[in-house]
Amino acid sequence: MQNNSALPSIHWYEKVFGMKRFIINQEDDPFRGFPVRVGTMGMRLFASAYWKCAETACISEERANIKFVFSESLIEDDSRSKDQITNFITHHNHQAGIQHIGFTCTSNIKNAVRTTKVNGAQFLQPCREYYLKVGTKGENIDVFLFFDITKENNGRVIEEANENADELAELGILLDNEAETAEIFQCKKRVLLQIFSKSIFDNDTFFLELIERRGATGFGAGNIRALWKIVQQQTRDRS
Numbered sequence: 001m002q003n004n005s006a007l008p009s010i011h012w013y014e015k016v017f018g019m020k021r022f023i024i025n026q027e028d029d030p031f032r033g034f035p036v037r038v039g040t041m042g043m044r045l046f047a048s049a050y051w052k053c054a055e056t057a058c059i060s061e062e063r064a065n066i067k068f069v070f071s072e073s074l075i076e077d078d079s080r081s082k083d084q085i086t087n088f089i090t091h092h093n094h095q096a097g098i099q100h101i102g103f104t105c106t107s108n109i110k111n112a113v114r115t116t117k118v119n120g121a122q123f124l125q126p127c128r129e130y131y132l133k134v135g136t137k138g139e140n141i142d143v144f145l146f147f148d149i150t151k152e153n154n155g156r157v158i159e160e161a162n163e164n165a166d167e168l169a170e171l172g173i174l175l176d177n178e179a180e181t182a183e184i185f186q187c188k189k190r191v192l193l194q195i196f197s198k199s200i201f202d203n204d205t206f207f208l209e210l211i212e213r214r215g216a217t218g219f220g221a222g223n224i225r226a227l228w229k230i231v232q233q234q235t236r237d238r239s
Contacts, residue, residue, distance in 0.1 A: 005096065006033065006046045006070035013048055013068065022047040022067055024218065035074065036224045041083045042074040043228070071099070084231045091203045100196065102209035109193045109212035113171045116210075122198040123172045124207075124230045130154050131169040154226075161191045161214075171195070174223040178216045192216035196227060207231075 013019040021030065024047050028034040033046040049067045073085035082090075088099055105112045113123065132155045157177045158165045168175060178190040191214040197207045 003072055006044070006072050007031070009070055009096070010046055010048050017050060019048040019050050019068070022049040022218075033072070036228065037074065038225055038228050041081070041228075043083075043085055044072040044074060045224070046070045046072075084228070088205045091205050097205070099205065100207045100209055102194070102211050105210055105212045107212075109173060109195065109210055110167070110171060112210055112212075113173060113195055124196045124198055124227075125172045126169075126174060126226050126230055128169060130174070130226050131158065131165040154223075161189060163193075168193075174226055176216070176218075176223050178218055190215040190217070192218065194223065196230075 010019075010021065014021075024034045024045060028045075028047075033044045035044045036042050047067060047069045071085055073083055073089075075081050075083055075086055084099075088097065089095065113121075117123070154175060155165050158168060158175050161175055161177060163175060173193050173195045176192045176194070178192065193212040193214075194209055196209050199205065199207050
């Protein structure tokens with residue numbers, strides 16, 4: 001979306017459809033959203049959900065729900081720089097639109113990925129470093145490091161979710177742990193696994209997502225930087 005256009009859109013959806021703001025994480029400001037910077041670029045995210053108590057997630061995961069994520073580029077309108085959001089807007093007559101749609105896997109996302117690949121699906125591949133642990137054997141590692149969205153090494157989070165990093169790397173699946181600090185020490189896991197397809201059309205503006213939720217209610221906020229980087233790389237490779 002264009003700069004400063006998300007909040008008016010959210011208010012429209014709230015008025016017409018009764019949707020409410022969905023809090024992405026503790027850094028999500030009600031008015032400024034959740035900014036994610038990657039180098040000199042980045043985006044500002046706002047989210048809305050159709051159910052009434054989105055902020056407290058009081059409705060069970062079994063009940064169907066819809067979440068919309070509104071993304072604004074952090075690049076100024078008069079800048080000549082381009083990113084995936086400004087590229088999307090350029091290819092859609094300078095209008096906002098749908099960048100991707102996520103589908104929830106009701107069983108095992110790994111089996112779903114293998115099956116769809118056999119049938120011709122192509123997925124974005126995260127960098128190998130994403131699946132590595134931070135630090136080496138014998139070093140003192142701060143546990144909070146692995147739940148900081150500014151870090152890109154996710155190996156310890158994957159291990160603590162009882163998943164195999166090599167297997168997820170081979171498939172290209174990202175894993176996000178939504179547990180708050182207190183839950184980390186109580187071993188309460190709220191995990192989301194997700195993978196993103198390559199752009200379906202030639203102009204790099206629309207793709208699909210597969211999601212498996214294990215108690216998680218969000219959309220993988222911890223993987224936003226990783227997704228941004230691989231989409232940017234795809235855009236550069238095809239330009």
